[in-house]
Amino acid sequence: MSGSLKTLRGRLLAGTALATALILAGAGVLVYFFVRISLVGEFDAALESATRALAALTEQDESKVSLEPDAFNLAEFTRRNAPDYFAVWNADGSAVGESKSLAGAALPHAAPALNQTILESLRLPDGAPGRQASLTFVPIYEDAAGKTGPGTRIVTLTVARHTAPLDARLAGLAWLLAGVGIAATGAAAGVMLWVVRRGLRPLEQLAARISAAGRKNLGERVEISDAPGELTTVVARLNELLDRVEMTVIRERRFTADVAHELRTPLAGLEATIDVCATRRRMPEEYERTLARCGRIVRGMHAMVENLMALARADARQLTISVLSVELPALLEDCWGAFESAAKERELAAVFQVDSETRIDTDADKLRIVLNNLLDNAVTHADPGGWIRIIGRRSDRGIGLHFSNPARKLTLEQVQRCFDRFWRGDAARTGNGAHCGLGLSLCREMIELLGGTIAATLEDGVFCVSIDLPNQACGSSGGQRRSLAENAAVGAEC
Amino acid sequence: MVEDYLPLREAVSDGLREAGFAVDVASDGVTGLWHAETSDYDAIILDLMLPQLDGLAVLKRLRQGGSKTHVIILTAKDQTEDRIRGLDAGADDYLVKPFAFKELLARVRALVRRRYGAKNPIIAVEDLAIDTTGRTVRRAGKLIELSPKEYAMLELLALRAGEVVTRTDIWEHVYELHSAAESNVVDVLIGHIRRKIEQPGTSRLLHTRRGHGYVLGGTESAGAS
Numbered sequence: 001m002s003g004s005l006k007t008l009r010g011r012l013l014a015g016t017a018l019a020t021a022l023i024l025a026g027a028g029v030l031v032y033f034f035v036r037i038s039l040v041g042e043f044d045a046a047l048e049s050a051t052r053a054l055a056a057l058t059e060q061d062e063s064k065v066s067l068e069p070d071a072f073n074l075a076e077f078t079r080r081n082a083p084d085y086f087a088v089w090n091a092d093g094s095a096v097g098e099s100k101s102l103a104g105a106a107l108p109h110a111a112p113a114l115n116q117t118i119l120e121s122l123r124l125p126d127g128a129p130g131r132q133a134s135l136t137f138v139p140i141y142e143d144a145a146g147k148t149g150p151g152t153r154i155v156t157l158t159v160a161r162h163t164a165p166l167d168a169r170l171a172g173l174a175w176l177l178a179g180v181g182i183a184a185t186g187a188a189a190g191v192m193l194w195v196v197r198r199g200l201r202p203l204e205q206l207a208a209r210i211s212a213a214g215r216k217n218l219g220e221r222v223e224i225s226d227a228p229g230e231l232t233t234v235v236a237r238l239n240e241l242l243d244r245v246e247m248t249v250i251r252e253r254r255f256t257a258d259v260a261h262e263l264r265t266p267l268a269g270l271e272a273t274i275d276v277c278a279t280r281r282r283m284p285e286e287y288e289r290t291l292a293r294c295g296r297i298v299r300g301m302h303a304m305v306e307n308l309m310a311l312a313r314a315d316a317r318q319l320t321i322s323v324l325s326v327e328l329p330a331l332l333e334d335c336w337g338a339f340e341s342a343a344k345e346r347e348l349a350a351v352f353q354v355d356s357e358t359r360i361d362t363d364a365d366k367l368r369i370v371l372n373n374l375l376d377n378a379v380t381h382a383d384p385g386g387w388i389r390i391i392g393r394r395s396d397r398g399i400g401l402h403f404s405n406p407a408r409k410l411t412l413e414q415v416q417r418c419f420d421r422f423w424r425g426d427a428a429r430t431g432n433g434a435h436c437g438l439g440l441s442l443c444r445e446m447i448e449l450l451g452g453t454i455a456a457t458l459e460d461g462v463f464c465v466s467i468d469l470p471n472q473a474c475g476s477s478g479g480q481r482r483s484l485a486e487n488a489a490v491g492a493e494c
Numbered sequence: 495m496v497e498d499y500l501p502l503r504e505a506v507s508d509g510l511r512e513a514g515f516a517v518d519v520a521s522d523g524v525t526g527l528w529h530a531e532t533s534d535y536d537a538i539i540l541d542l543m544l545p546q547l548d549g550l551a552v553l554k555r556l557r558q559g560g561s562k563t564h565v566i567i568l569t570a571k572d573q574t575e576d577r578i579r580g581l582d583a584g585a586d587d588y589l590v591k592p593f594a595f596k597e598l599l600a601r602v603r604a605l606v607r608r609r610y611g612a613k614n615p616i617i618a619v620e621d622l623a624i625d626t627t628g629r630t631v632r633r634a635g636k637l638i639e640l641s642p643k644e645y646a647m648l649e650l651l652a653l654r655a656g657e658v659v660t661r662t663d664i665w666e667h668v669y670e671l672h673s674a675a676e677s678n679v680v681d682v683l684i685g686h687i688r689r690k691i692e693q694p695g696t697s698r699l700l701h702t703r704r705g706h707g708y709v710l711g712g713t714e715s716a717g718a719s
Contacts, residue, residue, distance in 0.1 A: 272593075276512065
């Protein structure tokens with residue numbers, strides 16, 4: 001039972017059946033009492049009428065009060081089965097007469113006021129339930145000559161009658177009402193079952209569609225023909241949720257495929273290097289050279305895995321921020337040291353325009369990751385023989401940083417995607433495998449973690465990354481991603 | 495070999511050289527295409543994701559230019575659609591990274607054999623048998639020791655047995671693009687090979703066509719030395 005009440009159908013059926021039963025029961029009780037009052041009223045009226053009729057047969061002569069002899073022989077007072085009873089008393093309580101049916105038994109002697117009738121229930125002399133009507137009146141005076149007139153004596157007449165037929169009718173009515181109520185409740189439950197089943201069919205269809213949705217095809221959506229208004233909204237919201245789930249799953253799948261794809265090439269390099277080395281016995285210096293090559297590959301893979309881990313931690317909000325006062329020129333100079341020779345090799349002129357004593361309260365390690373990636377990106381991808389310009393300015397909030405370099409082959413479409421994970425400007429990797437398209441994506445995660453914003457622009461063949469970093473890292477909630485249109489304003493310094 | 499990932503490029507090209515192949519390398523699509531259009535290679539190993547010009551574009555341009563050089567695509571793209579796209583673009587073979595170097599080597603050898611219409615890995619020229627898989631040479635069942643360069647040269651002559659192979663052809667197939675051509679190196683190597691395969695009591699097998707080149711097998715004609 002408790003199980004069936006857990007379903008919507010069970011609850012609706014139980015609720016409607018209970019409500020129907022209560023309404024029918026209430027209506028039945030009202031009908032019963034209305035009919036009972038009516039029948040008892042009719043019974044009492046008949047009883048009172050019989051009492052008055054009998055009173056008309058009561059006479060007073062000069063010496064006493066008596067009933068006409070016919071009164072004692074009336075059929076209702078002489079029948080054997082459930083006879084009526086009567087008794088007449090003088091005002092002093094002495095008996096005037098009584099029906100033969102009493103056979104020596106007595107009726108309760110009520111004493112209503114003159115010309116008043118009292119009706120009451122009683123247990124009759126034969127033990128059966130009954131009602132009696134008592135009337136106090138002045139009987140008619142009739143002299144010996146047959147002359148009539150108002151009497152002088154006051155008497156009380158009581159007539160009692162069995163109520164068994166009335167009780168039997170009322171009992172029959174009660175059973176009828178109960179039967180009708182039960183049948184009506186059963187019929188109502190049956191109708192409700194059909195109605196609820198039919199009404200809940202769209203819900204069952206919805207459940208089936210939801211259950212099937214996405215099993216074969218993530219792009220599948222829930223559609224219900226002739227859905228009621230309440231479900232149309234649910235279906236619309238559900239499909240919106242499925243859209244978001246699909247996008248997330250596709251992004252995750254693409255990311256996993258990208259990771260697998262990016263690991264294949266260095267793995268192939270590692271395997272080929274070892275395979276070739278193992279083809280024959282070699283001189284020690286050849287083994288040393290092979291080990292050095294393997295080491296370079298492993299370091300490249302290590303860098304990629306570290307970037308991936310940092311991104312995963314940023315996604316999971318597991319990165320913590322340790323705020324320090326950072327001197328930007330010193331940090332930039334320190335980072336630049338690792339790229340200076342590569343810049344010279346590519347004949348790139350480096351221009352630093354950073355305000356001296358520019359300080360910011362932020363996480364130095366996270367900022368270092370950003371600076372290293374942006375410098376690496378600029379040195380690797382700037383047009384050969386070009387330049388790299390780094391501008392650092394104090395702002396009201398903290399600092400503004402701008403990294404720019406000529407990149408004539410870069411397109412606006414490529415810039416729009418440059419913060420995507422595993423995106424590479426020319427869809428390839430550079431020689432040492434360290435550039436797998438995670439750097440700018442990692443920069444964005446770090447800057448947003450530090451409460452800042454990062455944007456990329458392309459203007460007249462110059463690629464520029466602009467950072468707005470606030471003092472005191474305030475967590476990732478402060479970070480916002482900008483559209484390319486919004487980036488134009490940010491990139492004005494470039 | 496056209497591959498932008500330096501460690502893989504180094505490992506594969508070194509391995510191929512040790513296996514007796516002359517290998518030219520390129521790290522981007524534009525350079526790779528230039529090499530392929532300016533030299534006649536037995537086989538090209540081509541990556542797909544390349545800077546400047548991707549591998550499929552390189553392949554399509556090669557085929558549009560009428561190149562019949564056998565191309566094996568070496569890529570991390572492993573989906574069936576990628577393979578179909580590569581083969582439909584004109585590739586002769588497709589190998590997914592990571593791979594066993596021996597497998598790559600076997601596939602390259604097969605492509606080279608196909609270039610010369612040979613299906614049997616053992617090339618027989620009269621009583622000379624060259625096992626291209628084991629890289630061994632036997633004459634009348636007797637094993638002959640050759641250096642890698644000598645072997646590469648003899649294999650080329652055997653693949654084109656009965657044809658005149660010019661000194662330029664030999665140079666291009668045995669030495670790499672950037673190596674300096676030395677006029678008598680081919681002749682010196684031919685002399686070494688001749689001494690090793692033509693022992694006293696055996697017939698003349700390697701013939702010189704003066705002013706043209708060399709022929710392996712067949713009867714010695716007028717003007718030959």
